Amino acid sequence: MQNEPSALKKFAPDVFEYLTTIPKGKVTTYGQIARDLFLSTPRLVGKILHQNPDSSQFPCHRVVFSDGRLAPGYAFGGAKVQEQKLRAEGVIFKKNKVDLSKCLF
DNA sequence: ATTAAGGCATGAA
C-alpha cells in the first residue's frame, strides 16, 4: 500500500527553502530550523541537509550547531572549508567556533 | 570568563 512519505522527505523542500531565506553573512542552527519547521528532532534537519543535491544551490554551510561548532560531516570539502566559506561571507568566527551572537539568523 | 573537546540523552527512520 502507499506508505506515507517520511517526514524527512516531506520537510526536505521546506528545509532547503529555509536555507535560501538566510541572508548572507548569517548562520542558523539545526535546532532553529527544526523548531521553525515543526520537526521533532534537529537530527532530521541534518539528514535532510545531507540530501542536498547541490551545495552551491543551498548554503548548507550556513547551518551549524547550536553551540556554534561546525558539523563533523560536512560532505562538501570538510568543516575547514566550511569555515572559510562562512568567513568569506562575512560570518564572524570566534577561534574555531561561529559567533552565533552576531551571525545567528 | 571563554574556548575546546568529549560524552550522555532524545527522537525518528
Place this chain on the structure above:
DNA sequence: GTTCATGCCTTAA
C-alpha cells in the same frame, strides 16, 4: 535494535 551533519552538560586549558 542500531544509527545519526544534534543538543546540552561536564571537564580541561
